[in-house]
Amino acid sequence: MARILIVGGSGFIGRHIAGRLQDRGHYVVASSRLEVDLARDGELQLRNKLASFDVVVNCAGLVRDDGANSMAAVHAEGASNLFRACLAAGVTRLIHLSALGVESDGETLYQRSKAVAEEQLASLDPDGARLDWRILRPSLVVGRGGASTRWLLAAAVLPFLPSFGGDAWRFQPVHISDLADVAARISEGTPSPRRLDVVGPEPMTTDTLLTLLREWLGLRPARFFRVPYRLFLLAASIGGRVSTGPLNREVVKLLSRGNVADSAPITAALGRPPRPIRDALALEPAYEADRQAARLFFLPPVLRWSLGLLWIATGLLSFGLYPLEKSYALLAEIGVHGQLADAALYGGATVDLVLGVLLLLRWHPTLVGGAQLATMLAFTIIATRLPPDYWLHPFAPLLKNLPIAAAIFVMIALES
Structure with a gap:
């Protein structure tokens, strides 16, 4: 049994990884921002908080700047402090949640700030001799309770479905159960690349995903209407200012560039192929509460x-x-x-x-x-x-x- 700390453990991904690790018999502490705040805590404070843990899983992240909790503070500076604190505290293994499509010269601050953390971790201990580190880079994560999934479900219940980007917007969504499984396996030492792209088995468009989600909700098929990119970007910019949801200018730009990768490495790390989204959703059927929540989302x-x-x-x-x-x-x-x-x-x-x-x-x-x-x-x-x-x-x-x-x-x- 390992002692595992999940930073950002109160979030969607953190909660699922915590549940999977607890089910496998580990002692897990899923910390919220109140206990571990990467934007607030310095390296010394973090080292003291990590002292009793064998494994650290960093799920902390933002999709928008939130006052003092900016993406630069959390993704770059805070994550770098966490990595150094892990080394100083004698943590044996670190799993860092990044994102597919992260680039140091990326178009969005989200990509660039995440890239700083990846580069910093790789430079601190290139071969993992002192800290056995892994970087998980998921594509869009689908699952009940996820912020992105809630938004997509709200779009899927509309009388006419919005079509974004057409075939140009291809991404490879992965179900939260597969992400939680691979994070738990790697926490236990399952071999994997230092950087692992966590993707589903097949690329798809937003039209395909909305169709699958509408089918999961038990609703009849609906027609699509095309939303021009500039109009969608404007709506996302406004939404990013007046709401706290996942739809904002950064996310739209990230999705519009495509988000696909080879699924062979994740298959090897899981010991099986990742589940198709339709099959994964079928394992947790939708109920009337899901349909009602989707209909109320924009209200x-x-x-x-x-x-x-x-x-x-x-x-x-x-x-x-x-x-x-x-x-x-x-x-x-x-x-x-x-x-x-x-x-x-x-x-x-x-x-x-x-x-x-x-x-x-x-x-x-x-x-x-x-x-x-x-x-x-x-x-x-x-x-x-x-x-x-x-x-x-x-x-x-x-x-x-x-x-x-x-x-x-x-x-x-x-x-x-």
Whole structure:
């Protein structure tokens, strides 16, 4: 039994590798960023954290810059610190997760930052005499729970399927079970090349993969519509700014260059051929929850933005876009006059604006949603003093608070 530390063990790939190693009888610690943070921890701190482990598996990685946790900090500098710490701590074996298509002169920062780590590891101990290292370079990894897979499933449930790149975008997706298997085998000393391309048995296009995923979900075939590359790149650029998902400009550029490799080395390391994606998916059938999750995938940002814009519009209207005399007349109907009316009008407008902006910025959506519910409840209680017309009017100006409150509860649940 080996003592194994998985850096980035709370992520999709890390969790699967941890489960596979535990099933094989090893003592495994799957660390999150709270325990081991490559962007924060220096070489000395890392060495102390690695001191009791025989094997280290580095699954830490980003698909976008995230404040202090930039790709350069995590993929290059942080990974290099980890490699030196492994040598200093006496770790016997290191497995580093990189990516297929990594190049030092690559078009994307993702490729270049990953390449720095690969080069650094190879230069520290070229023949693995002091540290038996391996670099795994997976293509697109497919499996339930993966960020990329969730995005692809969301595309696969659309009435018409988007076609990206045509035959030019060929990649060789591998199922997460095969990646976890090969990582576990190499952790135990199974011979393999220093750099191993982890790919599925056959290249395919995004059209083929979306068709397979739609079939896995149990849905009828659908027609494709072509998405021009520039439009897709623009959508990815916007998505990269307003969401935390895997679709961004870096990922699109990486996929557009192709992502294929010979499957013979991974076959040798696994002791069998990698499973075709259709067969691997069949081993974990889809359920209604998978279909529902796919259908809801694009809705959280839509709901959050619509609620945020509604609150901003309410604040702007109260500041004077709606005639002030009518606002004061409404306040007068509940007995609020003079300076108290000013405070109520402009104070409420300010609160609405702030809550709307915070929601658009995705600043603690659960907390902001709770504050919105509280302000709605307070307004509704105050509104009980209004004439019955405000409740019984065909446009239901106050009764509409009920579906809005329900929408906020749904937003809180989806964003939690």
